[in-house]
Amino acid sequence: MKILHINAINDVKSTGRICKELAAVHHEYGHETRVAHSTGPVTEGSYVIGDAVDVKLHALHARITGRQGYASRLATENLVREIERYGPDVVHLHNLHANYLHLKTLFDFLAVRDIPTVLTLHDCWFFTGKCTHYAAAGCDKWQHGCGGCPLLKSDIPSWLFDRTSEMLADKRRWLTAIPRLGVVGVSDWITTEARFSFLGQANVIRRIHNWVDLDVFRPVETSALRERLGLTGKTVLLGVASTWGEAKGLTAFLDLARSRPDDAFLLIGRLDDATLPDNVIHVPETNDARELARYYALADVFLNLSEEESFGNVTVEAMACGTPVVVIDATASPELVTDETGAVVSTRRLEDIAYGIDRVLARGKAAYSDACVTHARTNFALHDRARDYLDVYETLRYEKVRNAL
Secondary structure: OEEEEEEOOOHHHHHHHHHHHHHHHHHHHOOEEEEEEEOOOOOOOOOOOHHHHHHHHHHHHHHHHOOOOOHHHHHHHHHHHHHHHOOOOOOOOOOOOOOOOHHHHHHHHHHHHOOOEEEEEEEHHHHHHOOOOOOOOOOOHOOOOOOOOOOOOOOOOOOOOHHHHHHHHHHHHHOOOOOOOOEOOOOOHHHHHHOHHHHHOOOOOOOOOOOOOOOOOOOOOHHHHHHOOOOOOOOOOEEEEEOOOOOOHHHHHHHHHHHHOOOOOEEEOOOOOOOOOOEEEEOOOOHHHHHHHHHHHHOOOOEEEEOOOOOOOOHHHHHHOOOOOEOOOOOOHHOOOOOOOEEOOOOHHHHHHHHHHHHHHHHOHHHHHHHHHHHHHHHOOHHHHHHHHHHHHHHHHHHHHHHHH
């Protein structure tokens, strides 16, 4: 089977690693795989969509017109020609909202050519006007048509116009025209949300959890790293994000650090212009998964204070490294955690988070570690989830054979 992945980024960061790992396992199983992408490293067989100038012009067009995904026509026409040349049996769509695709051109092509198409809901964008998440804003307008967007200037921003109702109607028309469409949510939460949208009409809609590379994310010795960071003998509370901001709970994290001066806090990821308490160590974002695994394994407790998680890769990566977790009872986070692997707390309020941390520390990391590793290996193994995706691909391919009989 020939499988083509289309994603904003290749090889690195969350969805880039997902595409790389899924393609690699399917290649091991004897399938031919390629990734078409806008940014990220160029790897063997990958196809680069457009260029940096086109992305910047697309972003400017989106901000001025309020329409994101309506530029980059030439880059997308070139992609369509490459798809025709390659002749995939399945096209797998990931993150398309990074100013690099003319959506109508791509979706019309997939519909007219009746190519089995799978889209993975790494966030909520596919079934909203433009928003990747809406839970924190308390918005359910996507269920009725969007418009009057409360996140107009903060999530894929528009400077002037609210086109969210138009963009949602266009997505509905374009995607429902694809004869063989499979929708995969990466959590029970986002899959249920999608069922209440027009995506509920898809040929296949199911949950397939994300995974972690269990050869990389596993318990390792960290005494040397603790010594280098000056953390020997200290309780270490860890947070990880690609980019830190309010969506990831930055203020709550720093307030917590100020309230617990005897604990050490480790903050990994891009961080712009923040004044850090003395007990917070900041480590810049890293694309080295093995380095990241050492930080996870070093921590006594991992904190995911995000209220908007489609899945929560960082939560599972921490558990795979034997570290118990504390998460907020919102969106997908609680479905990843059991009483044996950490704590789920009601809100981001300081007292709620502190309660969860103290509950875990009272038992101690050692009481959780084996259960964390077992939970990760049982539920979030790459090869198991890769086989789940093959089942979806084969179901959609079989639809054409069945309909031809």
